[in-house]
Amino acid sequence: MTCQDHKDLMMAYLDDELNDEQKRAFEAHLASCSDCxxxxxxxxxxxxxxxxxxxxxxxxxxxEEYWNHTxxxxxxxxxxxxxSVAAISLLIYGxxxxxxxxxxxxTVGVLAKVGLLALVGGLAILFVSVLRERLYFWGxxxxxxxxx
Amino acid sequence: xxxxxxxxxxxxxxxxxxxxxAFEGIVKQHMKxxxxxxxxxxxxxxxxxxxxxxxFYRAYKHFDQLNSKGKFFPWxxxxxxxxxxxxxxxxxxxxxxxxxxGDAGPQADDTTTNQQSEIDxxxxxxxxxxxxxxxxxxxxxSKDRIWRxxxxxxxxxxxxxxxxxxxxxxxxEMAAVLFCNRGTVTSRLFYARQKLKEILDHEKGGQxx
Numbered sequence: 222m223t224c225q226d227h228k229d230l231m232m233a234y235l236d237d238e239l240n241d242e243q244k245r246a247f248e249a250h251l252a253s254c255s256d257c258x259x260x261x262x263x264x265x266x267x268x269x270x271x272x273x274x275x276x277x278x279x280x281x282x283x284x285e286e287y288w289n290h291t292x293x294x295x296x297x298x299x300x301x302x303x304x305s306v307a308a309i310s311l312l313i314y315g316x317x318x319x320x321x322x323x324x325x326x327x328t329v330g331v332l333a334k335v336g337l338l339a340l341v342g343g344l345a346i347l348f349v350s351v352l353r354e355r356l357y358f359w360g361x362x363x364x365x366x367x368x369x
Numbered sequence: 370x371x372x373x374x375x376x377x378x379x380x381x382x383x384x385x386x387x388x389x390x391a392f393e394g395i396v397k398q399h400m401k402x403x404x405x406x407x408x409x410x411x412x413x414x415x416x417x418x419x420x421x422x423x424x425f426y427r428a429y430k431h432f433d434q435l436n437s438k439g440k441f442f443p444w445x446x447x448x449x450x451x452x453x454x455x456x457x458x459x460x461x462x463x464x465x466x467x468x469x470x471g472d473a474g475p476q477a478d479d480t481t482t483n484q485q486s487e488i489d490x491x492x493x494x495x496x497x498x499x500x501x502x503x504x505x506x507x508x509x510x511s512k513d514r515i516w517r518x519x520x521x522x523x524x525x526x527x528x529x530x531x532x533x534x535x536x537x538x539x540x541x542e543m544a545a546v547l548f549c550n551r552g553t554v555t556s557r558l559f560y561a562r563q564k565l566k567e568i569l570d571h572e573k574g575g576q577x578x
Contacts, residue, residue: 232558236533238540267566271534274512274519276405279414287400287422288393294426295392 227257235261235268392432396425399442402536403449409531410453412520420456424449446546454524518568526561533558 227250233239234247251258323329323337386394403424408417428445435444519530532538532546543554 228559229552229555232555232562233540236540236558263566264562267562267569270511270515271519271530271565274515274534276408276535279404279418283404283418284400287404288396290418291396291400291422291425292389292393294422295429298426298430 224254224257227254228260231257231261231264235264392425392429395441399445400425402442403445405535406446406531407449407453409519409535410450410524410527411456416456420452421449424452427452440545443546443548447548450528457524514569514572515565518565518572521568522561522564525557526564529554529557530561530565 227247230239230243230247234244239247251261320337320341324334400421403421404417407421407424408414411417411420424445427448428441431448435441519527522530528547529543532543538546540551540554544551547554
């Protein structure tokens with residue numbers, strides 16, 4: 222084994238992740254290689270220093286309120302979904318009602334009615350086009366299962 | 370930390386409890402791990418709390434995507450780390466934008482000073498903004514130095530240091546949550562510690578001059 226191979230074992234030795242046999246083999250190498258022994262000593266000091274750093278515990282109330290805050294988030298998420306679906310449905314329904322009223326209104330000129338229908342038709346074409354594009358790319362997206 | 374990667378948390382979901390009760394059990398079981406990992410990754414208590422709770426919310430929303438034989442924590446960890454890294458990237462972009470706006474703004478003298486200190490320590494600006502040892506870790510001078518050095522590591526190296534040192538995960542557990550093999554964990558830890566050593570040596574050298 223080369224020193225580079227032993228460097229890979231160095232971390233596992235430092236973190237007590239080697240089995241007895243690997244440990245003995247690694248210690249034998251350390252005894253015969255001053256470079257690796259020096260590196261090992263430096264890493265050992267670094268690990269001792271890093272082990273001294275502990276993250277500060279927050280106040281107890283953070284843990285006591287943790288679930289409530291998470292639940293509120295879940296509840297609000299569901300609320301927003303419901304609100305958005307209802308708002309979109311109402312907007313579509315109201316829009317159609319409005320268009321129907323305008324079309325049936327004899328006082329509105331033909332040009333305005335044709336313009337309104339063209340506007341709705343254009344919107345519908347745009348919507349279908351974007352939807353088709355999204356569906357096309359979704360089917361071929363290699364990263365769709367990667368959580369963002 | 371012992372069993373987070375071994376237990377089948379999904380079994381809790383099927384234990385006859387209501388989804389709310391079952392998920393409450395899951396959250397209470399993993400909230401400390403989630404919070405401390407987020408704290409180690411983003412270095413700010415408020416953000417860590419916010420991000421860990423957001424990760425649980427997303428996990429709840431997409432729980433059906435977790436395979437019935439799947440382990441909850443490795444799956445959840447992917448959501449949490451992606452949220453934390455995405456948060457750090459957004460914060461970096463925002464800081465850069467503020468610096469650019471500052472360049473063109475009226476406080477040119479202050480900006481020049483900031484730029485000089487950034488040249489001396491390219492990460493200092495981000496550190497000042499994100500990693501606050503006073504708020505995050507129990508302090509003394511040497512601990513602050515280590516903490517600042519950890520904050521300068523890149524994401525994947527900081528991640529292994531946080532999992533190993535702050536959550537005391539074994540190599541097998543780290544391999545499970547990072548979806549890689551033990552060899553990759555060993556190698557990342559080696560480079561992370563080597564980089565940490567370089568940063569600390571550099572800082573020490575700078576202080577001696």
